[in-house]
Amino acid sequence: MTTTHEHPANPAAGDPDRPVGFGRIQRKEDPRFIRGKGRYIDDIVLPGMLHGAILRSPVAHARLVSIDISAAAAHPKVKAVVTGKDLEGLKLAWAPTLSADVQAVLATDKVRFQGQEVAFVVAEDRYAARDALELIEVEYDILPPVVNARRALDADAPVIRDDIEGRTDNRIFDWEMGDAGATDAVFARADVTVAQEMVYPRVHPAPMETCGAVADFDPIDGGLTLYETTQAPHAHRTLYAMVAGIPEHKIRVVSPDIGGGFGNKVGIYPGYILAVVGSILTGKPVKWVEDRSENLMSTSFARDYLMKGEIAATRDGKILAVRTSVLADHGAFNATAQPTKNPAGFFSIFTGSYDLEAAYCSVTGVYTNKAPGGVAYACSFRVTEAVYLVERMVDVLAAKLQMDPAELRLKNFIRPEQFPYKNKTGWEYDSGNYAPAMRLSMQLAGYEDLRREQAEKRERGELMGIGVSFFTETVGAGPRKHFDIVGLGMADGAELRVHPTGKAVVRLSVQSQGQGHETTFAQIVAEELGIPPEDIDVVHGDTDQTPFGLGTYGSRSTPVSGGAVALVARKVREKAKFIAAAMLETRAEDLEWEKGRWFVKGDPGAGRTIAEIALAAHGTLALPEGIDGNLDAEVTYDPPNLTFPFGAYICVVDVDPGTGRVKVRRFIAVDDCGTRINPMIIEGQVHGGLTDGVGMALMEIIEFDDDGNCLGGSFMDYLIPTAMEVPDWETGFTVTPSPHHPIGAKGIGESATVGSPPAIVNAVVDALAPFGVTHMDMPCTPARVWEAMQGRATPPV
Amino acid sequence: MQIPAAFDYVRASSIDDALALLQQHGPESRVLAGGHSLLPMMKLRLARPEWLIDINELTELDYIRRDADVLRIGAMTRHTTLLESPDVGRLFPIVRDAEQVIADPVVRNRGTIGGSLCQADPAEDLSTVCKVLRAEAVIRGPNGERVLRMDEFHRGPYETALEQTELLCEVRLPVRQRSGSAYEKVERRVGDWAVAAAGAAVALAPDGTIEDAAVGLTAVGLEGTATEAETLLRGKRPAEELFAEAGRAAAAACDPVADQRGPVDYKRHLADELTRRVLRRACGRAGAEREG
Numbered sequence A: 001m002t003t004t005h006e007h008p009a010n011p012a013a014g015d016p017d018r019p020v021g022f023g024r025i026q027r028k029e030d031p032r033f034i035r036g037k038g039r040y041i042d043d044i045v046l047p048g049m050l051h052g053a054i055l056r057s058p059v060a061h062a063r064l065v066s067i068d069i070s071a072a073a074a075h076p077k078v079k080a081v082v083t084g085k086d087l088e089g090l091k092l093a094w095a096p097t098l099s100a101d102v103q104a105v106l107a108t109d110k111v112r113f114q115g116q117e118v119a120f121v122v123a124e125d126r127y128a129a130r131d132a133l134e135l136i137e138v139e140y141d142i143l144p145p146v147v148n149a150r151r152a153l154d155a156d157a158p159v160i161r162d163d164i165e166g167r168t169d170n171r172i173f174d175w176e177m178g179d180a181g182a183t184d185a186v187f188a189r190a191d192v193t194v195a196q197e198m199v200y201p202r203v204h205p206a207p208m209e210t211c212g213a214v215a216d217f218d219p220i221d222g223g224l225t226l227y228e229t230t231q232a233p234h235a236h237r238t239l240y241a242m243v244a245g246i247p248e249h250k251i252r253v254v255s256p257d258i259g260g261g262f263g264n265k266v267g268i269y270p271g272y273i274l275a276v277v278g279s280i281l282t283g284k285p286v287k288w289v290e291d292r293s294e295n296l297m298s299t300s301f302a303r304d305y306l307m308k309g310e311i312a313a314t315r316d317g318k319i320l321a322v323r324t325s326v327l328a329d330h331g332a333f334n335a336t337a338q339p340t341k342n343p344a345g346f347f348s349i350f351t352g353s354y355d356l357e358a359a360y361c362s363v364t365g366v367y368t369n370k371a372p373g374g375v376a377y378a379c380s381f382r383v384t385e386a387v388y389l390v391e392r393m394v395d396v397l398a399a400k401l402q403m404d405p406a407e408l409r410l411k412n413f414i415r416p417e418q419f420p421y422k423n424k425t426g427w428e429y430d431s432g433n434y435a436p437a438m439r440l441s442m443q444l445a446g447y448e449d450l451r452r453e454q455a456e457k458r459e460r461g462e463l464m465g466i467g468v469s470f471f472t473e474t475v476g477a478g479p480r481k482h483f484d485i486v487g488l489g490m491a492d493g494a495e496l497r498v499h500p501t502g503k504a505v506v507r508l509s510v511q512s513q514g515q516g517h518e519t520t521f522a523q524i525v526a527e528e529l530g531i532p533p534e535d536i537d538v539v540h541g542d543t544d545q546t547p548f549g550l551g552t553y554g555s556r557s558t559p560v561s562g563g564a565v566a567l568v569a570r571k572v573r574e575k576a577k578f579i580a581a582a583m584l585e586t587r588a589e590d591l592e593w594e595k596g597r598w599f600v601k602g603d604p605g606a607g608r609t610i611a612e613i614a615l616a617a618h619g620t621l622a623l624p625e626g627i628d629g630n631l632d633a634e635v636t637y638d639p640p641n642l643t644f645p646f647g648a649y650i651c652v653v654d655v656d657p658g659t660g661r662v663k664v665r666r667f668i669a670v671d672d673c674g675t676r677i678n679p680m681i682i683e684g685q686v687h688g689g690l691t692d693g694v695g696m697a698l699m700e701i702i703e704f705d706d707d708g709n710c711l712g713g714s715f716m717d718y719l720i721p722t723a724m725e726v727p728d729w730e731t732g733f734t735v736t737p738s739p740h741h742p743i744g745a746k747g748i749g750e751s752a753t754v755g756s757p758p759a760i761v762n763a764v765v766d767a768l769a770p771f772g773v774t775h776m777d778m779p780c781t782p783a784r785v786w787e788a789m790q791g792r793a794t795p796p797v
Numbered sequence B: 001m002q003i004p005a006a007f008d009y010v011r012a013s014s015i016d017d018a019l020a021l022l023q024q025h026g027p028e029s030r031v032l033a034g035g036h037s038l039l040p041m042m043k044l045r046l047a048r049p050e051w052l053i054d055i056n057e058l059t060e061l062d063y064i065r066r067d068a069d070v071l072r073i074g075a076m077t078r079h080t081t082l083l084e085s086p087d088v089g090r091l092f093p094i095v096r097d098a099e100q101v102i103a104d105p106v107v108r109n110r111g112t113i114g115g116s117l118c119q120a121d122p123a124e125d126l127s128t129v130c131k132v133l134r135a136e137a138v139i140r141g142p143n144g145e146r147v148l149r150m151d152e153f154h155r156g157p158y159e160t161a162l163e164q165t166e167l168l169c170e171v172r173l174p175v176r177q178r179s180g181s182a183y184e185k186v187e188r189r190v191g192d193w194a195v196a197a198a199g200a201a202v203a204l205a206p207d208g209t210i211e212d213a214a215v216g217l218t219a220v221g222l223e224g225t226a227t228e229a230e231t232l233l234r235g236k237r238p239a240e241e242l243f244a245e246a247g248r249a250a251a252a253a254c255d256p257v258a259d260q261r262g263p264v265d266y267k268r269h270l271a272d273e274l275t276r277r278v279l280r281r282a283c284g285r286a287g288a289e290r291e292g
């Protein structure tokens, strides 16, 4: 049963006129962004600041023979040239990754991917730094690269990580979830089984702002101020303290305005560490900002999952089991950011939104000579891959059974009375009500009419496709007992201070990259305390100013930090109650709360507003026993479970039969993210995620040639969608609050990125049904669609 | 930020000044027009000129002028100007077709027809357009002016007949009676360079047969125009079967290479398919003009 009674559906959800609390208000951060007054990493200029640039490997796999820096060091504007050897001396040549591996900061023995960091130049300006890179002579002894993950485990494959003692192959991990035996048994007796291999290609988050840092080391007091493009300032600080040996209290990490993250800015990149080294060596602040090609070629990519899916069902379309095996390409270092116990992230949510008898998955991670990374690009820790797999498989099954894909889904959903639902790989879905969302989506789309139109068009040889996907997300990591990153529990803190005049400041451990935290979190406080959002300052991104917490990724800000903020506001409210009682000379238990004030039960005229209480708290009022003289509180929130947002998406495409060009004509997205805070921000998140989805489904891929050269190193080669490729989004929503979250909110940041690619690919495959196509891999470029029409659909890798 | 190698910069004040500067600074100097090809190459350090001679102040090279049976277009005419010109749209609909799919408004506001032709990128759309319109290039240099046909001007990928000391000043498009033209491009995304594109221009005889035809292809390794297809078309009445035949001939004449935009057979297929489409549209437009 969904315990919705604890958190009744928010009456203001979607109400455009609600001025405070939940509601559609304009974003508080936008005036500065719209006026060009945001302060990004490259806007930071410190007195005497120097500039760093990184020399990168031109080849994918080679032994370093020699590096000659003499000409670069002699450049009149160059202040320092750093190589891997220098870093070895400082014990900084290798840094731990977020997945218990190590990554070279500057290469010492070998280079392992094209674009890997080889040397660092610090100069008076960035032009000189860049020029000096050309003066460094590096001799490489070229080795054969491992480019195709399928070859990585071959007996004769070159061992990429010979830096790790005892390593004789390229296997990183084997991991499994579910019950293999039970699943095999279901498959053995099922009427119908289908199997499909599919690739979720390597894509890149490509945030508009590339990564960068300004390091300012003070040689006198040994303090380090590090401005960084990071989604997780506190986690970074702790890691720097562990790695660099600078005491944690001497490190201040500041994450200023961030121009998009999408997971790209979770990890610690060599460039950040090099900026710090540069500052220590020169005694001056050092700025390092990567260029577009560096960002695309060397920073955290996403996906790169080679998957095989299998589904077992009865003849009339009851899905019984799903089985999958995955080969995961992690690149040269295992640097994915994910909870320690989850080497494949939350991929085991591949059971989707369906009530299964059995499920099993196995994932093998391998090293290849490609850039490291893996969890990035709005992926909810691999939920993107999982949802793509199951939603594509359900369509493959629908084609086999000749059933309508929407009907097939409706037939198999987990029923509302089954929640909280324990799936076959160990997750407990908090709440859900799937069929109404699916039906709403079909109604908004005019599903029956679309199918009729499609039938008529097929008669005329026109190619129209309708694609359906239904996803369940797994976000808000997570309970400390289950989830940590390099030992740090995935909780978040919040501090709230109500000033004497009743205005407030709330301090967060998460960091916005454009999600609108300054508005959403002010609204949560507003809802709880009745202070208007504009009177609440939201502070984030500076470790000196904010409480500890793990940061923003995996759609965790509202589920985790949002919980912390609601609870800290409630703590303040409780404290206010005692102060109000003293002011009203009554007992606290005789008071009743209405938004913004405590009043005496049965005597609504006798009350005190939060502002009045705040002034009294800081004034001369005799405070009750145990209440100190402020209206402040702090909280660290350890969520009891993850949250499980869901949604029903329908996509309509037209394909040009002569050229294979795909046009997304319509896209209907019904999302359920539990309690809705600011609908405008929710819709913005959905619009952005859907656009991401169009990019991945139709055009995005980081490819490599046989030598391991990256073929996606610029925006001329790595295509991201524009307004011209996307339709007018049609959105709708249902509200099924989370029973365990303080305000019932579930998170929305990645839903659309997770849910949209399968809807689009399903639509393209549906359009190509007259050619007998039952599957094609992303990206559905004109050439690849045309090949599929010729019966030659090929995987992209 | 991508940073080019060091260079010097000078702004030319007249055509003669530009020519003098080109001579003065020698082989390592380059003319800067819209900069949308040259600057990206410099930022990637694929081009490293020592001097940039900026010709953006030469407004005398920014014009579109009808002169009897020629439309004269100054080399510094921007893509946007071409796109918005009613004369160009009426006389040469192929230019408008192409301009709508060249890059994006930001690039089109700066990029010029002169820069496009001088860049001679095999995927440059205006090169194909000018070829099928049988354009002429007016060039000035230390020894005065010379006029070249497009097949003389373009010598191959990234190669033109221009001397280092010369400036492309004007493009002349001959205006023909009862003519029609069209362009169609397949791209992976708006603003991307062509996977393949085709352009066609036809002139009809008074009896409705095709008097003259030109077929060009972009990004698929066709030098000049598809002469076999053109021969097939000449003297015939526009018809689907004829377009199909011409499409096949054009596809056979090209020599695409496989890359991230697609494999060879797909590009060849596009050469065929797009040739049919642009011929259909060009003949339709010419027919409409004949009737109107």
Ligand SMILES: Cc1cc2nc3c(=O)[nH]c(=O)nc-3n(C[C@H](O)[C@H](O)[C@H](O)COP(=O)(O)OP(=O)(O)OC[C@H]3O[C@@H](n4cnc5c(N)ncnc54)[C@H](O)[C@@H]3O)c2cc1C
Residues within 6 Å of the ligand: B030, B031, B032, B033, B034, B035, B036, B037, B038, B039, B040, B075, B076, B101, B102, B103, B104, B107, B110, B111, B112, B113, B114, B115, B116, B118, B119, B123, B124, B125, B126, B162, B166, B167, B168, B169, B191, B192, B193, B194
């Ligand atoms: C993102 C992007 C997408 C693009 N997409 C397309 C596309 O889809 N299709 C397409 O056709 N083009 C495309 N382009 C190219 C665009 O059309 C350029 O504007 C054009 O190629 C060059 O014109 P320009 O005026 O910018 O030339 P510049 O970059 O200034 O110059 C190019 C070259 O020509 C020389 N030059 C320029 N003018 C003269 C002259 N008058 N005399 C002698 N030499 C000269 C320069 O010295 C230089 O070598 C794209 C460009 C970008 C940046």
